[in-house]
Amino acid sequence: MSTDPFCEIIAGERPATMVHSDEVAVSFLDARPVFKGHVLVVPRIHVETLTDLADVGPFFERVQAMARAVEKGLQVAGSFVAMNNRVSQSVPHLHVHIVPRNRKDGLRGFFWPRTRYDSTEEAASYADLIAKAL
Template structure:
């Protein structure tokens, strides 16, 4: 869809640190992560909200979320993960995306206030590589 940054990432027109690249789905690092390793999972087709997700993509989407949540622990050493999705309200990009955020007890995340951080130069590529390798091994 013209003007959708996630569609541009899926098409390869906008660079991203991709951690999962599958025929129907793609996952990449959030540019403004809550914690380093924060990933966004998107369907390749332009879908705005969860209710719009075609039935044929639903199971694959959930399976990919499970794999990403596991990769947070196995690949990044997190104790767990936070998985969240907005539909319309607070949805910063009108393309369905699910956040998968690595979590560690005492990390400071409280409720739905999501403080953001930044990657140092070339640090994002290292996180993406660790997650890709973990997903490939799993």
């Protein structure tokens, strides 16, 4: 198994603010979110890109459920769901970004300004709102 940061999070060797975890995928808050509540969904098995994932159905069921939970849990108007394959992929482990969105929130195109949580408690409160909406 690779020692990329996401594999380390999955193995419990690196801290992350967890939202949900099961036998298929692990979901946690992005440490540098576009907007607070920005979740990453990663397959539990190490694959680098979408084309490397053998069984996409179960994984994308988790992505779909998490997108719904982000919108419902954070009471936002919608979400931006995205992934990169190799180019602009900061971690070589398949991951899907689910970014909470509201109209006129300032996000334009693919320019993703990043923010930070004020504390681990604030991050945990966002993760809890989303997890409760699953």
